Amino acid sequence: MRAGTFVYPWDVVGDPAAPDRLADLGVAQATLASAYHSTRALTPRHPAHRIITAEHAAVLYPPDPARWSGRDLRPYPAGEWAPGDAYGQAAEALAGAGLEVHSWVVLAHNSRLGAEHPRTSVVNAYGDRYPWAPCIARPDVRAFLVDLAAEAAVRPGAAGTELESCGWYGLAHLHAHDKTAGVPLGDAEQYLMSLCFCPSCRQGYGEEGLDPDELAAAVRGALEPAWAGSPAGQLGAAEADAVLAWRVRTARAFQEAAVGAVRAAAPPGFRVLLHADPLPHRCGANVGTDPAHVLGLADGVVTPAASVAPFASHAGPASVIAANLQVVSGMGGSPRTLADDAKRAADAGATELRLYHAGLASTPDLTAVGDALRALG
Template sequence: MNAAIWAHPWDVVDEGPERVAQRLTDLGIDEVNLATAMHSVQTLNPHNPDRKTFFADASVYFQPEEGRYGEITPDVNSTMGDRDWLAEIADGFDDTPIALNSWSATFHSSSLGRQHPDATIESPFGDSLIWGLCPSSPAVQEYGRALTGDLTDRGVFDAVEMELADYQYGTGYGWHHQEWFTRMGPLGEFLFGLCFCEHCRSRATDAGVDVERARESARDGLTDRFEGRVAHDTDVGGWLKAHPAVDAYADVRCDTLAALYDDLSDVVSPSDFGYYFKMGGLGDDRMGVEHSWKHGIDLSSLGDLIDEATVLAYHRDPTVVRDDVNATRTLLDAPVRAGILAGHPIVHDRETLLAQTRAAVDAGADALSFYGYGVVPERNLDWIGDALAAIE
């Protein structure tokens, strides 16, 4: 079975691409999903020979093509400087069995959000959620197409895979030291991240939605959650049925993303177009692919546009991993890859990783991806090798 591993470029360049490629080949890994455009991050790197931690603002890890971008341009990683880590890694992998895929968190950039607050997701209260660029914005759409084309045209990737190129979620999945001392729950998260920027409002108005009523209802719903008048575990779908203006407003986002993904699939060709379904937190905080509409994703249209779906099945219980893969295969007409987190807080022993891998395979996963090369200890990499050997 084909297997990939996610990797940050600093770990690959510090250890040496050729050495990393040999290590992965020995484990049974065929592909590296290389971070090319990332959100702000601090990693612990247990087996990195030069640095045990790496901090970066949201940035890209290659030198962008000048003149390709419009209003929004990528921030080059400051540690990388004038180097081009992507080019160095691609050259190092060139004569090895390891294929290279691009992994980009396309619209999850607090750096670009600070620079372009008018292009960010805007809460129902008018707050700029700077961690997330809004896909309704023409400038953001232009940036997404330019970034994707820039990566594709380098000619080094078998696949261009995207994460969070959508409307994301109310807290932005965490990107700094956040102080949220109100339990948002699914409804609070959904409503707080429901964008009311000028572009979203204009598109909804054109679709015949009562935008002001939708916004007022969203604000009231959030206030009710803050004050405990609505339970934290309130069903989002049920709440929307009682608030049809908000329901109609949210639906417009699906059409916006479908059109954008249609454009991106053309830009990516002839490389494969992959998408990651990051639908909830780690472990027991589960929100499966069936909730992708909360991010503005219409599964019925997306299946015709992507070449592969990766479900990030980061769960301790192997039966939940199985359920995630099954649900994705049922709901999406595309090959399904299971993403498995091979470290804390999900996996602490070999047996758990073997059980999760077997569950994904038994559920019909077409391929596997493991997280991640530099952020788990050497022993965990050995566990990945054992898991792959066990399913041969």
């Protein structure tokens, strides 16, 4: 199977050996970040640094002044961690090593946006804002993110893009010095804590026949057992269906607009993939989708290897189902089982592999990745 790896511009810029090192792994594609959230990242082989601190969500290229002039919501340029056109420099170097470059665009995940524009954030049933999570139901947020998708995706030399967080974000996020694990929250609790009650979502719930104040009270009531260490309760069936209907409708509209904007800006043959989960209620980097809908909209998906089968069952002859495999041992990955994991993903219907993340991996991890890819042929 064709394999690609995620990479940051700062893994490449200033390290002349990086492009060939990645190509020598046996990957055909580099999925290169062009718009990314705040992070602290290790660069274990870079000749000039070992730790990069990206202080805020930023575009890693110069944003177009004509596109953003006079707009309240606009992308933030990067600081010293990715100055100038860091994306462009890295893309040129990677292409010079024979790698096909695709952009990697993070959309609804931006802590600085929420800090500077509080109205943009998801608000939970208790009234707490999530500044890292722009609410995609807000028209101004959606307009900003759709234009960001088009600009950040269609960079010079990119053959395609992979859109991350192209949908609802929620509670689950390692935010600064995160101290939220005192009460374990499972999938149901995470979902209830991720439901948004900003003005746009309150209006949306009303359009589905719900009273937003009563719904917020019902969410708080369902969560009450969780704070005492028991499983959360459930919303009533009618409430749950109406909430999910609003969120699915909103996410679909956003995804359709973002993909449409990318296609309008891109040359023929430009490939658009979404980072996706097959369960529509899921939030986060891999956004909840309906597999049939998303595969009818985009050219394919990037999804955790365990989630391949639901997408494969709806795939057409040209659909890309890229299984995302963690290959950094220190982050819970298993590079030494990559060959077996890739075969299982292929059996489930994966057509490609994505490896997270060659820039972060140790040298022994990269050696194991190269061995596995050569074994796979």
